[in-house]
Amino acid sequence: MEYILVSTGDRAARIASKLPDCIIIDRDANSAKRLAERGFEVLNEDASNPEVLARFDTDSKIILADDDEFNLKVAKVAKLLGFEVFAIARDEEKCWLYESEGISRICGSVEALLSTIFEKNRYFEIKVGEEMDGKTLKEYDAGEDCMVISIFRDGKVLQPFPELEMRAGDTLALVCGEQVRLTKNPFDNILLLKSEMTEKEIKEAEMVAERFGANLIVFEKVGNAYACVLEGRSDSVNLEEAVKILKRSDEFDLIATTLKEKNEDVLKLLVSSFPTLILSGKEDYRKILALVNNSNPDVMINIAKAFSRFFGKVKVLFLDEEQIKHFSKFTETGLEVEVSTGNPMVDAVREFKSGYNLVILSLTNDVGNIDRGILWKIILDKETSVVVVE
Numbered sequence: 264m265e266y267i268l269v270s271t272g273d274r275a276a277r278i279a280s281k282l283p284d285c286i287i288i289d290r291d292a293n294s295a296k297r298l299a300e301r302g303f304e305v306l307n308e309d310a311s312n313p314e315v316l317a318r319f320d321t322d323s324k325i326i327l328a329d330d331d332e333f334n335l336k337v338a339k340v341a342k343l344l345g346f347e348v349f350a351i352a353r354d355e356e357k358c359w360l361y362e363s364e365g366i367s368r369i370c371g372s373v374e375a376l377l378s379t380i381f382e383k384n385r386y387f388e389i390k391v392g393e394e395m396d397g398k399t400l401k402e403y404d405a406g407e408d409c410m411v412i413s414i415f416r417d418g419k420v421l422q423p424f425p426e427l428e429m430r431a432g433d434t435l436a437l438v439c440g441e442q443v444r445l446t447k448n449p450f451d452n453i454l455l456l457k458s459e460m461t462e463k464e465i466k467e468a469e470m471v472a473e474r475f476g477a478n479l480i481v482f483e484k485v486g487n488a489y490a491c492v493l494e495g496r497s498d499s500v501n502l503e504e505a506v507k508i509l510k511r512s513d514e515f516d517l518i519a520t521t522l523k524e525k526n527e528d529v530l531k532l533l534v535s536s537f538p539t540l541i542l543s544g545k546e547d548y549r550k551i552l553a554l555v556n557n558s559n560p561d562v563m564i565n566i567a568k569a570f571s572r573f574f575g576k577v578k579v580l581f582l583d584e585e586q587i588k589h590f591s592k593f594t595e596t597g598l599e600v601e602v603s604t605g606n607p608m609v610d611a612v613r614e615f616k617s618g619y620n621l622v623i624l625s626l627t628n629d630v631g632n633i634d635r636g637i638l639w640k641i642i643l644d645k646e647t648s649v650v651v652v653e
Contacts (some may be wrong), residue, residue: 264325265282265283265284265285265324265561266282266284266285266286266323266324266325266326266380267281267285267286267310267323267324267325267326267346268282268285268286268287268288268326268328269287269288269290269310269325269326269327269328269329269333269334269337270287270288270289270291270326270327271289271290271291271294271295271296271329272289272291272294272297272320274577275287275294275298275303275327275328275478275549276290276298276301276303276563278326278328278350278376279298279303280303280413280436281386281412281413281436282304282326282380282412283410283412283438284569285303285304286304286305286306287303287304287305287306288305288306288308288310288315289305289306289307290307290308290309290329290333291307291649292307294352294625295307295340295486297535300415301418302419302421308615310337310340311333311336311337311340312340313340313343313344315340316337316340316344316346319565321344321345321346321569322347322561324346324347324348324349324380325337325341325346325347325348325349326348326349326350326380326652327341327349327350327366328350328351328376328377328470329349329352329354331352331353331354331357331360332526333653334350334351334352335357335360335361335364335481336362338350338364338365339364340503342364342366342601343363348365348368349366349376349380350368350369351367351369351376352369354645355610362472365543366508368596380581384470385642386388386436386437386438386641387436387437387439388415388434388435388436388647389434389435389437390432390433390434390435391429391430391431391432391433391434391435391573392431393431394547395429395431396429396430396431397428397429397430398427398428398429399427399428399429400414400423400424400426400429401428403429403435405437407501409437409438409439410437410438410439411423411435411436411437412436412437412438413435413436414427414429414434414435414436415433415434415436416430416432416434422622427503427642433544438594445476448592449517449565449566449569450471450472450475450477450516450517450569451477451478451516452477452478452480452516452517452524453468453471453472453475453477453478453480453516453517453518453540454480454481454482454517454518454519454520454521455477455479455480455481455519455520456518456520457480457481457482457483457520458520458521459521459523460521460542461544463544463546464521464542464543464544466544466546467519467542467544467545467546467648468519468540468542470545470546470547471519471540474573474574475515475569477516478524478531478601482649493650516538517537517538517539517540517637518533518535518537518539518540519539519542520533520539520540520541520542521542522541522642522643523643524643525639525643530626530642530651531559531626533651534626534651534653535653538562538624538650538652539650539651539652540648540649540650540651541642541643541648541651542648543644543645543646543647543648544641545620545648547620548570548574548620549574549575549576549620549622550578550618550619550620550621551567551570551575551576551577551619551620551621551622551623552577552578552580552614552615552619552622552623552624553566553567553570553577553578553579553580553598553622553624554580554611554614554615554622554623554624554631555579555580555581555582555583555625555630555631556582556611556624556625556629556630556631557625557627557628557629557652558583558626558627560628562653563624563625563652564579566623566650566652567579567598567623568598570621570623570650571598573647574621576598576599577598577599577623578598578599578614579598579599579600579601580601580602580603580610580611580614581600581601581602581603582603582607582610582611582630582631582633583603583607583630584602591600603631607630607631607632607633608631608633608634611631611633612637615647617642618646618650619647621646621647621648621649621650622647622648622649622650623649623650623652624638624641624642624651624652625652625653626638626651626652626653627653
């Protein structure tokens with residue numbers, strides 16, 4: 264979940280309709296019911312209760328848009344839990360109280376709040392004309408820098424998904440900007456950790472970089488160290504030191520390398536900092552599978568979306584039906600979604616064996632009960648390349 268909005272009534276609707284992937288926490292039962300009827304995802308709870316916010320990942324942004332007294336109670340809890348917090352102050356004279364709770368992003372209006380959240384992104388709305396009537400969202404080209412975040416129809420807000428059919432008179436809410444482009448193509452710089460690599464594996468890394476329009480930087484392994492240029496100087500460092508420096512530089516988006524044998528420590532070190540592509544020498548990725556074996560699969564979904572845009576359709580296999588709540592993230596992408604209805608491990612293995620050029624999976628592996636040994640067989644399979652996320 265990208266945004267957690269603590270608010271109520273029309274104000275909650277006004278803000279949530281302009282945010283992608285948002286849940287409203289409304290402490291008023293009647294208001295929560297009305298918001299749900301209008302198509303919003305709503306939780307009728309008291310957000311000042313630490314147990315409520317603790318259910319969410321701290322990567323989510325919390326927006327406080329209730330009255331000041333309640334906002335401040337929630338702010339105290341949210342900061343203790345480690346969330347990034349935005350707030351609308353009803354009374355400007357109380358801004359210092361927000362600052363005393365460590366909230367620096369304080370706004371005086373909904374418009375100012377949205378401007379602060381989106382920063383360089385732009386929000387706007389367009390009407391659906393007769394020529395688009397009956398077409399699905401995945402047929403609508405919003406452009407590289409834009410995405411549809413809401414659809415307004417007959418006084419209701421619809422959450423976007425690829426097969427949703429547009430109607431003449433609908434209003435599409437879009438966000439455009441650099442951050443949207445990065446979501447659609449998250450790979451600007453790819454690092455190739457070159458160690459005992461075949462020519463085919465090197466060419467695969469070059470193919471991926473070319474397809475994404477990314478820079479490919481090569482670190483050559485010499486003995487037990489990597490010869491590279493880091494922080495303006497030529498050096499040889501071990502893998503752990505290299506990863507630390509790379510993470511600090513915040514310049515790389517994907518690591519490409521090979522694994523000849525199971526090494527849990529090395530792979531964990533890599534994926535804790537960057538998604539990692541295990542190369543197998545593929546010339547192209549004609550069949551791609553995302554095995555959603557992670558309870559917080561946002562990174563996997565973004566990577567699957569990116570590969571679908573540059574390589575074609577990606578099959579996404581959810582191993583738990585609870586994960587289908589992430590379906591709304593799939594707008595305008597070529598993703599084929601399926602949910603495991605039997606034994607998730609059996610379904611995952613069966614699907615993998617049907618033959619894929621690329622598989623996307625999580626090393627955390629906390630959904631689907633996939634045996635660790637089977638997971639590693641997939642990672643080390645010589646016929647399939649694998650993108651591993653944390």
